[in-house]
Amino acid sequence: MLWTFTAKELSAGHYYSEARRYDGRSLSRDGGEDAIGETIQEAYMAELALGTHEFEASYDVTRSFLWKWSARRNTENPNSWVVTGPLDKCVIYNAETMLLRVALCADVSTWQGRIAELAKPNCGYFHELVRL
Numbered sequence: 001m002l003w004t005f006t007a008k009e010l011s012a013g014h015y016y017s018e019a020r021r022y023d024g025r026s027l028s029r030d031g032g033e034d035a036i037g038e039t040i041q042e043a044y045m046a047e048l049a050l051g052t053h054e055f056e057a058s059y060d061v062t063r064s065f066l067w068k069w070s071a072r073r074n075t076e077n078p079n080s081w082v083v084t085g086p087l088d089k090c091v092i093y094n095a096e097t098m099l100l101r102v103a104l105c106a107d108v109s110t111w112q113g114r115i116a117e118l119a120k121p122n123c124g125y126f127h128e129l130v131r132l
Contacts (some may be wrong), residue, residue, distance in 0.1 A: 017030075019040070033107070044059050048119065069085040072094075080096070087105075
């Protein structure tokens with residue numbers, strides 16, 4: 001995995017969240033439950049700063065956070081991908097439409113948006129990953 005994420009609840013509702021990249025870079029947040037999603041987003045932003053394309057950065061960070069889930073790229077369009085977990089939960093990126101969505105099953109999305117939205121402050125995508 002490109003990133004390793006850890007989160008510890010230090011006291012009721014108070015978390016310490018850390019992301020460590022394979023090259024030794026690390027970042028962390030301390031605060032409420034939102035600190036976990038903020039850490040994931042900060043890892044995504046770090047990838048962009050390193051020159052990683054946004055679809056690749058979103059894939060790497062998502063599959064690193066959901067490391068127990070299966071991840072695969074679309075064979076017809078390798079820039080499209082899906083990360084699937086238990087109970088039909090999944091994260092899907094369609095490169096043709098540039099839409100990214102978090103789904104609880106095939107027809108129910110809890111978050112959907114264009115990949116460019118991931119760079120906006122407090123993007124809901126990262127908080128939805130934590131809720132999965």
